[in-house]
Amino acid sequence: QVQFVESGGGLVQPGGSLRLSCAASGFIFDHYDIGWFSQAPGKQRDGIACISQGYGTTYYADSVKGRFTISRDNTQKTEFLQMSDLQPEETAVYYCATPWDKCRLGQITKAEIQTEFGYWGQGTQVTVSS
Secondary structure: OOEEEEEOOEEEOOOOOEEEEEEEEOOOHHHOOEEEEEEOOOOOEEEEEEEOOOOOOEEEOOOOOOOEEEEEEOOOOEEEEEEOOOOHHHOEEEEEEEEOOOOOOEEEOHHHHHHOEEEEOOOEEEEEOO
């Protein structure tokens, strides 16, 4: 069975840092692009970072560029997101997911969550507050 397990979230002060992990199992990890998505309460899910399966090309939403770094370890079948200078508006649940086609950034609709992506994890809560 395909399974993603996100971890590493928690409560941090504005300007603080966190490192999120997404451990994958049940599929050929290095055959898929994989990304990180955030979803605040009442908001659509947003693609904020993604890394390709081939050359490891990385993509970032403008809002996180320069502060967040995505990486993957194909041997450990794990995706990481190093987040720095976190802001209160970035309080959200963070998910990892694999698209059917290629990396996606920006908002995705409720329908696209099911139609454009093959697998999702349960998410890990990040709260940025003083």
